[in-house]
Amino acid sequence: MRDVVRYIVFVTYQIYHEYPVPAYMEYPVLIAQDTILLLLILHYNGNLRQSVIYSALGWQLLTLQKWIIDLAMSLCTFISAGSKFAQLQCLWESKDSSHISALSWTISSYTCLARIFTTIMTTGDLQVMARFIVLTILNGWVTVTVLYYRQGCKKLD
Template sequence: MNYYSYPLPTYVEYPIIIVQDIILLLFVLHYNGKLKHALPYTAIFASGWYMLTLQKWILDLTMNLSTLISAASKLVQLRYLWQTKDSGQVSATTWGLAIYTCATRIYTTLVTTNDATVLIRFIVMLALNTWVLATVLYYRKTTKKTD
């Protein structure tokens, strides 16, 4: 699957994250007594994974779709924050870490591959994560201590 002749770590990150998610899902299904429901999902996952390796355009399409889905998710979260005007249980630290991760990925992409698609993805995610963090901080409720 080395379509672009990038360093191996560029390709290894996402499969490891996906496998971690699958293992977590299997544990959840096991402890909920629903492990038998995992078979259809396993078949879909295996066939999808196989299709990713068939054509370069499929890999490019999935990257673009993942950017679209991630952006849509953040916009939905922003809309909810604006509607409720309450950041409630949203962690500013988590969003700060997401911003740091995107900034780091932009740097490492520039240094290793300079891939425009990946750069656009992380620049968009950095902007949206920063927007969510600013919204969370704006709607954060301050509590006054009484002595």
């Protein structure tokens, strides 16, 4: 659910500022996938009707004014960063990265780096670039932490 909200906020931000479609084209596909998954989960949990009503109200609120969209974008960056810090905290406490994919975190870092480049080339939006710079740094930090603890586990064996 959290990812769907972040995607919707990001796409709404891009559309509101009239950025070119290639700057955000992958997000509608991701939103569609997450939405289908979320609807199936809600359907089987019996919460579908309530969720659809809240989603419609949230979408209307989000598209009302520029400052709401900008604030939502900033909050999504904050939430994304918070989830990465939570992952780091769990790694530091457990000192075990055997169940975490370093490849996935590397791909996330690379994706954010690519988005920095495409943002510079297409829109130059500082808020979007700041988002991807923060996420690149944190994804890289998680990757390095995963690899560090993975090497520590091999030395103990």
